[in-house]
Amino acid sequence: MTTTHPLLPLWYLPPGVAAPECEPCDGGAALPRVTPALVRAAAAALDRAVPVLAATPIACIVAAIDAAVACLQTPGHPLREIALERGPALTGYSRPMLAHALDAMLTECRAPALQRLLAAEIGNAAALDRFVPGPDEMLWHARGPGRQLHVYAGTVPTVPVLAIARALLLKSPVLAKPSHHDPLFPVLFARALAETAPALGAAVAVLPWRGGDAPVEEAALAGAGAVLVHGRDETVTAWRQRAASPDLLFAGHGHRLSIAVVARSALTRANAPTLAGAVARDVVLFDGRGCLSCRLIVVERGGEVAPEDFAALVAGEMEALERRWPRGVLEPEEHARIQALRAEALMRRAAGAAVRLWASEGGTAWTVLYDGASRQPVPAPAGRVALIVSVENLAADLPVLIGDLPLSAVALAAGEPETAALLPLLTHRATRICPPGRLGEPPLTWRQDGLPALAAFVRWIGYERSLS
Amino acid sequence: MQISASLRRLERMILDAIACETPLDDAAFDQLARMVFAAQYAANAPYRRYCDLLGRAPKTISSWQEIPAVPATAFKTLTLACFPVKRAALVFTTSGTTQGQGKQGTHYLLTPRLYEASLLRHFAAMVLPDDARLPMLVLAPSPEDAPHSSLSYMFGTIARALTPETTYYVDERGLDAEALARDLALAEAQGAPVLLAGTAFAFVHFLDYCHERGLRFALPPRSRLMDTGGFKGRSREVPRDELYARYTETFGIAPQYLVNEYGMTELGAQFYDATLLDHHLRRRGPLRKLAPHWCRVSILDPETLTPVPPGQTGVLRFFDLTNLYSVAAIQTEDLGRAVVDSLDGGFEVLGRAQGAEARGCSIALDDLLLAQRQ
Numbered sequence: 125m126t127t128t129h130p131l132l133p134l135w136y137l138p139p140g141v142a143a144p145e146c147e148p149c150d151g152g153a154a155l156p157r158v159t160p161a162l163v164r165a166a167a168a169a170l171d172r173a174v175p176v177l178a179a180t181p182i183a184c185i186v187a188a189i190d191a192a193v194a195c196l197q198t199p200g201h202p203l204r205e206i207a208l209e210r211g212p213a214l215t216g217y218s219r220p221m222l223a224h225a226l227d228a229m230l231t232e233c234r235a236p237a238l239q240r241l242l243a244a245e246i247g248n249a250a251a252l253d254r255f256v257p258g259p260d261e262m263l264w265h266a267r268g269p270g271r272q273l274h275v276y277a278g279t280v281p282t283v284p285v286l287a288i289a290r291a292l293l294l295k296s297p298v299l300a301k302p303s304h305h306d307p308l309f310p311v312l313f314a315r316a317l318a319e320t321a322p323a324l325g326a327a328v329a330v331l332p333w334r335g336g337d338a339p340v341e342e343a344a345l346a347g348a349g350a351v352l353v354h355g356r357d358e359t360v361t362a363w364r365q366r367a368a369s370p371d372l373l374f375a376g377h378g379h380r381l382s383i384a385v386v387a388r389s390a391l392t393r394a395n396a397p398t399l400a401g402a403v404a405r406d407v408v409l410f411d412g413r414g415c416l417s418c419r420l421i422v423v424e425r426g427g428e429v430a431p432e433d434f435a436a437l438v439a440g441e442m443e444a445l446e447r448r449w450p451r452g453v454l455e456p457e458e459h460a461r462i463q464a465l466r467a468e469a470l471m472r473r474a475a476g477a478a479v480r481l482w483a484s485e486g487g488t489a490w491t492v493l494y495d496g497a498s499r500q501p502v503p504a505p506a507g508r509v510a511l512i513v514s515v516e517n518l519a520a521d522l523p524v525l526i527g528d529l530p531l532s533a534v535a536l537a538a539g540e541p542e543t544a545a546l547l548p549l550l551t552h553r554a555t556r557i558c559p560p561g562r563l564g565e566p567p568l569t570w571r572q573d574g575l576p577a578l579a580a581f582v583r584w585i586g587y588e589r590s591l592s
Numbered sequence: 593m594q595i596s597a598s599l600r601r602l603e604r605m606i607l608d609a610i611a612c613e614t615p616l617d618d619a620a621f622d623q624l625a626r627m628v629f630a631a632q633y634a635a636n637a638p639y640r641r642y643c644d645l646l647g648r649a650p651k652t653i654s655s656w657q658e659i660p661a662v663p664a665t666a667f668k669t670l671t672l673a674c675f676p677v678k679r680a681a682l683v684f685t686t687s688g689t690t691q692g693q694g695k696q697g698t699h700y701l702l703t704p705r706l707y708e709a710s711l712l713r714h715f716a717a718m719v720l721p722d723d724a725r726l727p728m729l730v731l732a733p734s735p736e737d738a739p740h741s742s743l744s745y746m747f748g749t750i751a752r753a754l755t756p757e758t759t760y761y762v763d764e765r766g767l768d769a770e771a772l773a774r775d776l777a778l779a780e781a782q783g784a785p786v787l788l789a790g791t792a793f794a795f796v797h798f799l800d801y802c803h804e805r806g807l808r809f810a811l812p813p814r815s816r817l818m819d820t821g822g823f824k825g826r827s828r829e830v831p832r833d834e835l836y837a838r839y840t841e842t843f844g845i846a847p848q849y850l851v852n853e854y855g856m857t858e859l860g861a862q863f864y865d866a867t868l869l870d871h872h873l874r875r876r877g878p879l880r881k882l883a884p885h886w887c888r889v890s891i892l893d894p895e896t897l898t899p900v901p902p903g904q905t906g907v908l909r910f911f912d913l914t915n916l917y918s919v920a921a922i923q924t925e926d927l928g929r930a931v932v933d934s935l936d937g938g939f940e941v942l943g944r945a946q947g948a949e950a951r952g953c954s955i956a957l958d959d960l961l962l963a964q965r966q
Contacts, residue, residue, distance in 0.1 A: 459894035460907045460925040464663040467923060471666045474641035487895050 132210055134307040136314035136330040138169040139322075151213035155307070158333035163299070163343040166329040170271050170297035171347065173327035177295040180323055182242070182252040188321030189289045190235040195316040196226050196285075203312050203319075214308045215281055216453040217411065222281065224449060225410075229282045229565055233289050237568040242293065244569045245578040252295060255587050263587035268294030269349030269373050272581070275335075275363060276310065277354040277377075278303025279413040284310040286568065287352060288328060290578055292317075297327035299344055303355075307332045335359065341366070348372065350581045373581050377572055380415035380532035381503055382406070382554075382563050383422060385546065387518055387538035391427025391434060399537055400437035402561025404510065406535055407438075408445045408490070409564035411452050412506040415532040415572075416556075416564045419503035421512040422525060431514035432480060435494035438510050439482030442490040446508075451489050454507050461505045462488040469493050500527060518542070522549050529553065532573065535560040595675050595702065598631045599916065603706060606886060606913045610709045615885035625656035625888075625911055628920050635674035639919055657890060657899075661909050661921035664858045667697035674917045675702045682707070684742040686857045699742070699857050702917040707860045708749050710914040714884040715750060718864035719818050719851055721872035724785070726816070727757045729775060731767065731790025731798060734760040742857045743820065747789060755787065767794055769801040776809045776843070785815040788843065792819045792852075796830055799838050810844035816868060817845050820853040854881055854941050858922055860914030861887035866938060880931040880938025887912040889939050891930055897923075903932040905942060 131154040133146065142165070144156035156162070177185070195201050204226060211222045231237065242249035246266050248256050255263035272291045276284045284302060288310060291298045302310045310330045318325025333340050345351070345366060350373040353363040360376035367374045384403050391399070406418035421438075423431040454462075469481040478496030492510045495501055504511035515521035518538075526549075533556035538546060550557060555574040556566065571577055605624060609616050616624065630650035633640050643649060643660045653659060662672060667686070671677055677700045686697035701707055720726075728751060733741065735748035737760070751758035761772045779786045788795075795817075802808065817839055830838075836850050848871035855862035863881040870877040883889050891906040892899055900906040908928045911921050931938040 454895070456894040456905060456907070456927055457925065460927070463894065463897055463907075464665055464923065464925050467661075467663040468666050468669065470645050471638065471642050471662060471670055474645055475638035475670050 132206065132214075132308075134214075134302075134311060134332055136311045136318075136328065137166055138173065138326040138329055140172075140326075141165045141169050141329070151210060153210070153214060153307070155332060158331050158337070158340055160339045160343040163331065163333075163340055164346075166331060167271065167299060167343070167347055170299060170327060170329055173297045173323070174270060174295075176323050177292070177297065177327055180295070182249045182293070182295075184321075185292055185295070185324065186235055186238045186242075186249075188317065188324045189233065189238060189292060191320035192313060192316035192324070193230050193233045193285070193289075195319060196230060196312065203316050207308065207312055211281070211308055212452065215278075215306045217281065218450040218452050221410070221449045221452060225280075225282050230285060232565075232568040233282075233286055238289065238293065241290075241568045241577060245576055246582070252293070255585075258586075263589060265585045265587070266294075266582045267585055268296040269581045269583065270296060271348050272296045272298050272350045272352060273344050273348040274298055274300040275351075275353040275355060275359070276300065276302050276306070277356075278305030278307075279354075279415075280410045280564075281306050281309040283354060283414075285313045287354075288313055291352075291581075292324055292327065293578060294581055296350065296581070298329070299348070300328065300330045301335075301344070302330060302332050304332065336362075345372075350374070352581075353377070375575055375580050377415070378530075380530050380573065381419045382416050382533040382535070383420040383503075383526075383529070383531065384418050384535040384560050384563070385518065385522070385537070385550065386421065386423045386434070386560070387536075387542045387546070388424040388427035389539040389542060390537035391423070391429045391431075393428045396429040396434055397437055399560060400434060401441045401444075402537075402559070403535070404438050404441035404445055405561050406563035407504075407510045408442065408449060408451075408508050411454075412504070412508055414564060416566060417506070418535060418563055419505075419509075419511065420501060420529075421510060422518070422522065423512055423514050424518045425514050425516055431496065431512065432478075432494050435480065435492055435510075435512045436482065438512065439490075439492040442482075442492055442508065442510060443484070446484065446489050451508050454488065458505060458507050459488050462491055462507050462509060465493065465505070465509065466491060469495070472497070500525065503529065519545050519549065522546065523552075526550075526553060532556065533558060533563055533566075535563045596631060596635055598627075599635060599674060602628055602631055602916055603703070606706060606916060607709055609886055609913070610706075610713050610884075621885075621888060622656045624913060625659065625920065626650065626653070628913060628916055629653070629656070629659045631916075632674055632919060636672065636919065638670060639672065656888070656911055659911065659921045661911075661923035662919045663923045664856060664925070665697070667699055667858050668695040671698070671700070672918050673700045673702075675700075682745065683740055684745065684857045685740040697857055699918060701860075704749075706914045706916060707745075708753075710861050710884060710886065711746055711749055712753050714862060714864070715746075716754060717884075718866070718869055718882065719787070719816065720754060721869050722814070724787075724814055724816075725754070725756050726785055726787040726814075727759070727779070728755040728787045728789055729772060730758060730760045731762060731772070731788070731794035732760065733762045733764075737763050742855070743791070746855075746862070750789075762790070762794060767797055767801075769798055772798060773802065773805075773807055776811065779815070780809050780811055780844075783812045785812045788815070788817040788845075790819060791821045792830075792835065793821060795819050795839070796835065799835075799842055802842050808842055808844070813846075814849070815843070815845050816849040816851065817843065818851045818853055818864070820855060852881075856922075856924070858915075858918075859887070859910055859912050861910070861912045863889075863939075863941075866934075866936070877936075878931050878933055878938070880934050880936075880940060882936060882938055883910075886914060889928075889930075889937065891928055891939065894927070900929075902930045905929045908939070908941070 135156040146154040149155045251266040255265045258264045314328040351367040353376045357378040360378040473479045480494040482492040490508045531554040534550045534554045680700040682701040684699045735744045738744040851865045888911045890909040894907045927942045
């Protein structure tokens with residue numbers, strides 16, 4: 125294949141660090157050869173950014189992040205063009221899906237959202253700049269942990285952008301290790317920062333290396349003040365063990381999934397079409413790969429619209445969303461799983477089970493599977509599979525159905541009294557409840573897995589002035 | 593319910609085909625396969641309705657490739673048999689640990705005849721092409737200890753027909769590595785070649801045992817090893833090349849005497865590396881697995897389930913005549929590809945080899961062996 129593009133570097137280094145050796149990779153890009161020496165050089169450059177960031181007022185940092193995100197949202201901006209043109213090959217997501225990520229989801233990284241996050245978790249944001257009076261007659265100063273090491277999962281392209289932004293809000297430089305599933309977005313955000321605010325651009329390094337490269341990872345950990353890891357449970361556990369130093373703060377986000385719960389009161393004829401669209405959106409967004417992707421839809425029987433008819437509505441919406449945001453690339457195993465799931469569903473239907481299947485033709489673009497017979501369904505695989513199960517009574521059946529699923533969020537459609545009854549059941553395992561249609565697009569203040577978004581990495585310094 | 597005369601007649605025809613020296617050619621296979629489909633379509637109501645949902649019936653298909661395949665995982669949720677299962681002579685179950693959250697896949701066999709004939713014929717051709725009669729040392733439970741494991745049944749059948757003596761080194765307490773090491777040392781001292789057979793998981797544990805104690809064997813020439821199952825255990829993953837190098841290093845078995853078997857509970861037929869056969873026939877060939885001529889392999893695009901060009905990766909689908917009394921066309925989720933420079937229909941299994949893993953007690957055994965080591 126010929127390409128008119130020069131090779132796109134899938135790394136970003138702060139000024140002053142010599143360019144690494146690199147080699148071409150798929151997608152018309154180049155990957156750096158990451159050595160311990162390169163990581164040490166990057167870390168040293170980031171550490172030089174610490175005093176610069178400390179002296180930068182938080183308001184300026186917010187403005188700089190806002191401006192960098194604005195670049196990515198501005199039609200025609202070269203970095204946005206790279207995201208949209210090269211992104212599909214490098215991330216596996218379709219161009220319209222990536223455009224949505226940039227336009228809608230990164231809005232949670234603009235100034236108003238950043239200010240809301242600071243207000244929610246820091247209170248008076250000026251505490252990040254200096255001692256400010258607290259409610260207790262004391263003075264308080266919120267200090268970040270210094271250089272942060274981030275390891276990303278590569279499932280949702282906006283996650284690294286938000287993570288880097290959060291670190292910068294704490295005046296932490298970031299050494300980021302992107303996933304090979306998405307090596308692009310952290311690099312583009314760093315380049316946008318370098319364009320709009322060189323001081324922040326000097327506080328980010330993005331280096332993709334093969335996970336498990338011990339010498340490189342030791343170099344990356346050395347001198348870090350905090351470690352953030354998104355990934356498989358094994359990845360999180362491995363990093364947690366290696367980051368087990370008393371001075372090192374750690375936040376890990378392992379495997380989670382989300383579900384939708386629809387009470388019969390929500391299944392009115394008037395409401396059902398909108399609700400189906402919302403649920404389909406929660407399944408479709410980022411092709412079901414994120415921890416906030418909806419992998420199971422539990423519908424209560426007895427509403428105006430039968431669960432099976434609701435499933436048919438969801439199928440229509442899935443088809444429409446496929447036109448709006450075409451699904452991206454799947455691994456062969458993922459296609460095979462979906463095809464097996466479809467065939468199994470047909471087999472069970474043939475055997476008389478209350479199972480129905482709606483599926484895209486000629487491929488695996490979308491699948492809706494209604495299963496009225498399964499007591500303990502296995503959540504759907506990634507790749508836009510809406511698995512809809514029905515239950516007689518949510519309050520009675522949900523605990524069994526949820527079992528020990530590693531839940532992140534629940535999209536809940538229910539009236540007030542039911543919500544009150546269901547909340548304790550759901551929050552037993554899930555840490556976020558939202559309306560259907562919003563599952564995949566949490567506010568910046570979302571506390572993933574119940575952990576604070578900013579405050580987990582803050583050290584508070586109290587100053588008790590003499591009252592005399 | 594009576595077993596239909598057509599099924600009984602087909603059983604005899606397939607047994608004849610297995611016994612015959614001349615392999616089934618494409619036309620003969622197609623004819624038999626379509627007769628099997630017609631009989632299964634008639635005798636298995638859920639399968640018939642499934643075919644109807646797909647718009648395929650014996651009268652509407654033009655070749656065996658169009659016969660609807662059932663996903664291997666359907667054996668977990670459905671009873672797939674052309675006879676009342678209470679009449680089953682054999683019941684094989686999967687360990688149920690890979691996908692279905694504890695659900696077991698069950699394969700009912702009306703009679704052991706087809707399974708045993710197929711197994712012995714192909715095993716002998718691929719693992720004992722020199723007609724060697726070797727004592728078999730099995731790193732898997734005996735059929736008595738694991739009555740529903742197709743793998744243990746396989747070893748039991750081989751033991752009855754093809755080996756002078758057989759010892760099982762795995763039971764509910766785990767792997768008796770000490771006894772195995774002792775017997776290997778004895779074989780070495782006596783200069784008597786042996787056949788080592790078992791799950792890759794169990795071999796990994798035994799290799800670790802030998803490594804920790806500095807044990808190495810120089811098994812007599814013509815000793816051989818057949819392992820089965822994925823190389824990905826719960827305890828750790830060992831790449832195939834590394835595992836096979838360790839076999840040679842630890843047992844002193846030449847690489848051309850190492851054979852990996854691929855099989856699954858849902859299929860009567862098994863597939864073996866052609867290494868030993870190639871060596872016996874003094875020919876060189878690429879690493880590949882061979883199916884017996886009464887089972888055909890198709891490699892399909894995983895997204896569209898249409899055939900891929902030779903050499904391209906796809907999902908494996910089998911049409912296995914020995915599955916006469918269940919469903920002959922089985923769709924796996926295992927990835928593979930046809931080995932293009934082999935003229936004998938050889939294929940490779942790639943990736944996770946899930947079907948092989950799900951078989952019998954491999955992962956359960958791995959857990960057991962792991963616990964034993966701790």
